[in-house]
Amino acid sequence: MTTVQHPKVVVIGAGSLFFGRxxxxxxxxxxxxxxxxxxxxxxxxxxxxxxxxxxxxxIAHNGVPLALEAANDWRDVLPGADFVVLSFANQTVKY
Structure with a gap:
């Protein structure tokens, strides 16, 4: 069994007010x-x-060691990803 100790999760479509939060x-x-x-x-x-x-x-409020990356192009952050979550829509709700 393989275990990931420090997983990297890439969330594509993270700008969504509902899903991103x-x-x-x-x-x-x-x-x-x-x-x-x-x-x-x-x-x-x-x-x-x-x-x-x-x-x-x-992250700061909860005092956890979670590292944060942000990118407009998924190719910039995909290397090393353990999990990729896709959450995007053709039309979105503006906030």
Whole structure:
């Protein structure tokens, strides 16, 4: 059995207000995942910046060693990924 000690999770479509927040919360509050890396990806730079700023605050507030990466192009963060989550839509809700 193979175990991943410091998993890297890439979330494509992380700029979603609904899914992005939930992905951050799950990573921070999981004792297995919060020792790894969360890579947020979204093609909308403004949305990505908001989610990355939120993630930084949540990580700091909870005092976990979760590393954070953010990119507009998934190819920049995919190397080394243990898990990739796709969450994007053709039309999205603007917030």
């Amino acid at each position: 939930q992905a951050i919360w799950q990573m921070v509050h999981s004792p297995i995942l919060n020792t790894g890396t969360l890579a947020l990806v979204d093609t909308d730079p403004a949305r990505l910046d908001k989610m990355a700023a939120l993630a930084e605050k949540v």
